[in-house]
Amino acid sequence: MSDYQNTLQYAQQQDQADPLRPFRDRFLIPHKAGQPQEGLPLTYLCGNSLGLQPVAAREALSRELDIWQNHGVEGWFEGEEPWLYYHRYCKEPLARVVGALPSEVCPMNNLTVNLHLMLTSFYRPTAERFKVLTIASDFPSDQYALETHVRARGYDPDEVLVEVRPRAGEYTLRMEDILQAIDAHADSLALVVMSGLHYYTGQVLDMPAITQHAHQYDIPVGFDLAHAVGNYPVQLHDWQVDFAVWCSYKYLNSGPGGASGIFVHEKHHQAHLPRLAGWWGYQEERRFEMTKGFVPMAGADGWQVSTPTILSLAVHRASLAIFEEAGMKELRAKSERVTGYLVYILREINHTYGNPVTIMTPANANERGCQLSLLVEERGKALFDELVRNGIIGDWREPNCIRLAPTPLYNTFEEVWRVGQVLDHFYSQI
Ligand SMILES: *Cc1c(COP(=O)(O)O)cnc(C)c1O
Numbered sequence: 481m482s483d484y485q486n487t488l489q490y491a492q493q494q495d496q497a498d499p500l501r502p503f504r505d506r507f508l509i510p511h512k513a514g515q516p517q518e519g520l521p522l523t524y525l526c527g528n529s530l531g532l533q534p535v536a537a538r539e540a541l542s543r544e545l546d547i548w549q550n551h552g553v554e555g556w557f558e559g560e561e562p563w564l565y566y567h568r569y570c571k572e573p574l575a576r577v578v579g580a581l582p583s584e585v586c587p588m589n590n591l592t593v594n595l596h597l598m599l600t601s602f603y604r605p606t607a608e609r610f611k612v613l614t615i616a617s618d619f620p621s622d623q624y625a626l627e628t629h630v631r632a633r634g635y636d637p638d639e640v641l642v643e644v645r646p647r648a649g650e651y652t653l654r655m656e657d658i659l660q661a662i663d664a665h666a667d668s669l670a671l672v673v674m675s676g677l678h679y680y681t682g683q684v685l686d687m688p689a690i691t692q693h694a695h696q697y698d699i700p701v702g703f704d705l706a707h708a709v710g711n712y713p714v715q716l717h718d719w720q721v722d723f724a725v726w727c728s729y730k731y732l733n734s735g736p737g738g739a740s741g742i743f744v745h746e747k748h749h750q751a752h753l754p755r756l757a758g759w760w761g762y763q764e765e766r767r768f769e770m771t772k773g774f775v776p777m778a779g780a781d782g783w784q785v786s787t788p789t790i791l792s793l794a795v796h797r798a799s800l801a802i803f804e805e806a807g808m809k810e811l812r813a814k815s816e817r818v819t820g821y822l823v824y825i826l827r828e829i830n831h832t833y834g835n836p837v838t839i840m841t842p843a844n845a846n847e848r849g850c851q852l853s854l855l856v857e858e859r860g861k862a863l864f865d866e867l868v869r870n871g872i873i874g875d876w877r878e879p880n881c882i883r884l885a886p887t888p889l890y891n892t893f894e895e896v897w898r899v900g901q902v903l904d905h906f907y908s909q910i
Pocket of ligand 1: 590591592593619621622675679704706707727
């Protein structure tokens with residue numbers, strides 16, 4: 481860590497020595513509106529919101545469009561890779577990204593829908609145990625899903641939802657507070673569910689510790705991995721997590737509204753858990769017999785409901801192939817270094833200009849992914865606008881938060897160095 485230097489030469493040397501550097505060319509990097517494609521590309525630090533388009537996406541889509549054009553409905557059954565089995569083509573690479581068995585994962589639907597489906601199976605309240613432990617200020621969609629889900633099941637969200645929040649004056653959650661909340665409510669908890677990597681602060685929770693702790697009391701545990709998948713390495717199978725959901729359009733670069741994914745641990749595959757079913761979860765070999773009485777497919781596939789969105793899965797598959805090639809371990813190694821470099825650059829700015837920027841994201845690299853969340857109390861929006869004027873795309877959260885996410889697949893040390901240059905210029909003018 482200590483070898484970081486705040487010079488262009490250093491940053492360029494790091495990029496030259498970076499074994500993952502060629503992967504940047506697999507992505508289409510946007511340019512400033514009105515600028516020629518040959519012009520300087522934008523510094524895109526917004527993969528936490530929408531990952532960039534893989535070059536391979538267009539060809540993958542084109543292929544399925546050709547099959548549709550030339551074969552119509554037969555595309556479901558014919559050719560080397562019939563659409564009927566399309567989810568299978570994604571399972572192995574997806575399983576490797578989340579540390580699961582292929583039978584434990586399935587790409588399908590969209591994220592919030594899948595969260596509801598998993599809650600249907602894993603929230604099984606009884607007279608004594610009916611509460612759900614979660615975290616305060618989780619992503620709004622997750623909050624709405626929990627609130628409306630428990631209400632639809634006949635419960636009052638105010639009585640059911642137990643929210644752990646950061647302590648006064650702190651930005652991130654303390655693990656001890658989460659574990660203590662589990663202890664305190666153990667007798668009445670039916671489920672623990674929360675984001676594994678917080679969208680706003682960038683904090684990674686100790687998912688194996690939470691899981692182990694809740695399991696002592698036989699409480700099932702699920703994680704929303706929207707911001708973790710493809711960003712922070714997880715081992716869902718080994719950690720014994722009961723279920724997980726994620727989306728593919730953030731770090732997995734599978735396109736706007738791209739297919740979500742679910743994980744259901746193997747230990748639940750024989751359990752005939754309650755579920756909301758549809759024909760696509762019905763036993764594959766007998767699906768078209770159209771008989772009465774639902775019989776699920778084995779494993780996570782049995783939670784499928786509807787006809788899969790083949791075009792979206794085609795892009796997802798093309799994108800997952802890049803993860804296969806790069807490897808999560810290698811991606812994470814680079815990610816720690818690039819984000820560490822951004823931390824170093826920001827500390828230099830803080831040192832020179834009297835701490836204008838607070839990094840809310842934990843300082844410990846094990847407790848964060850690639851994203852840093854910056855609290856800029858004074859002139860935050862002006863700073864954000866200055867970054868944008870200089871072609872640096874992060875995202876802005878009212879009233880004073882800038883999130884920057886250098887992703888290891890397509891961002892460079894040089895880009896991070898440029899962020900520092902813009903900040904330096906901005907604060908030197910004040
Ligand atoms: C991005 C995100 C969502 C979005 O859900 P969709 O159903 O895909 O719109 C939900 N939850 C979290 C934690 C997210 O980060």
